[in-house]
Amino acid sequence: MKIKRRPEKPSGKLGVLMPGMGAVATTFIAGVEAVRQGIASPVGSLTQMGTIRLGKRTENRVPMIREFVPLAELDDLVFGGWDIFEDDCYEAACKAGVLERGLLDRIRPFLQGIRPMKAVFDQKYVKKLSGTWVKKGKNWFDLAGQLMEDIRRFREENGCDRLVMVWCASTEIFMKPTAVHQNIAAFEKAMKDNSPEIAPSMVYAYAAIKSGVPFANGAPNLTSDIPALMDLAHELEVPICGKDFKTGQTLMKTILAPGLKARMIGLSGWFSTNILGNRDGEVLDDPESFKTKEESKLSVLEHILQPSLYPELYKNFYHKVRINYYPPRGDNKEGWDNIDIFGWLGYPMQIKVDFLCRDSILAAPIVLDLALFMDLAGRIGLRGIQEWLSFYFKSPQHAPQLYPEHDLFIQLMKLKNTLRFIQGEDLITHLGQEYYD
């Protein structure tokens, strides 16, 4: 990791641009405003509530993360984005049904002032949605140009010093990397040819990177996880990261599985099912969008448990993930896990988890942290994939020669050590032998 510039206290406004202004995006925006007005607390946000230990345990140096690294202040954030529906953020938040009307009404004029720009969209990639607030263009390349113009105009009209983009739009159909994704020349040609192998999310990512705007992907779509865009980000010195916010059931999985493995407890099966009734649930009711999500959710256990290293404990465990669209629940998902484990001498045991979670309540602080950390990464010249932000993702984007790190606790250690490294502090190894010598 090369740091080109030491971080300094940022000045000026940071614009957070979101393709997709649905449940997650509006819960994030409304939440930041509520915190700024002193109405609520930013619970779940590491940048706002987390601390970091520095030096030896005897030194008692434990600053807040936001005081240790110079992050943008909440007061300096401005918001914008794109959607296929014209609703302003107040209307969209009311429809999403995550936050109570009472809270939304207290910040209503603020939310009504945020209106989405016209989206780049094609129903081929999100079968369950159709909207009218959509750009027209000759081809993907032309549409990317229109997005870059939106970005430029947003920056100017809002007097932004810096921008970041966080994909909060719907999950697209499952796509695999092909020849057109291998380098930027092939990718740009495919955009000009209007190739079906280019998805709208790739067009946003391209526009962001070309505009020098850090890009984070909150959905499991392929998007910027292709050599063409990784190379472009590297070349233009733009940070990128993804994929798929780690919330709900997968968050629980990456908390529980490392614990089982740490104690060498075996696993014979893990069955996960969910009911949810928000628009995301409806989109995921389409098998092609669900396939994208399923891939993202399934890989987690395999990587944490490492069956090739521990065949006796983890070879051939059965893993199934189901998402059922059930409108009455709205955004308040319920996720059940049945975990069949075995202990000493192979004796079987079971764990049952029933998680009554609120998806967007868990996702909103992730959007905030990613926006602030990606801005930091951009300011100090970190380029390409930001693997230290794996902590926030179900399918962390990683260098092609590596396997992803899914264990939440290793991810946290990596994130905090990266912050120590950025600030020139000693990394913490947890050896601690010196206290006894």
Ligand SMILES: NC(=O)c1ccc[n+]([C@@H]2O[C@H](COP(=O)([O-])OP(=O)(O)OC[C@H]3O[C@@H](n4cnc5c(N)ncnc54)[C@H](O)[C@@H]3O)[C@@H](O)[C@H]2O)c1
């Ligand atoms: N909530 C969570 O816990 C969570 C966790 C991980 C990932 N995600 C992902 O985050 C994304 C957003 O989730 P949500 O609950 O806010 O969904 P949502 O359906 O409420 O919002 C998505 C919005 O994106 C818009 N959209 C779709 N395609 C678009 C495009 N090409 N350009 C611009 N807008 C577009 C839709 O109209 C919709 O308003 C989904 O992909 C979801 O899978 C959410």
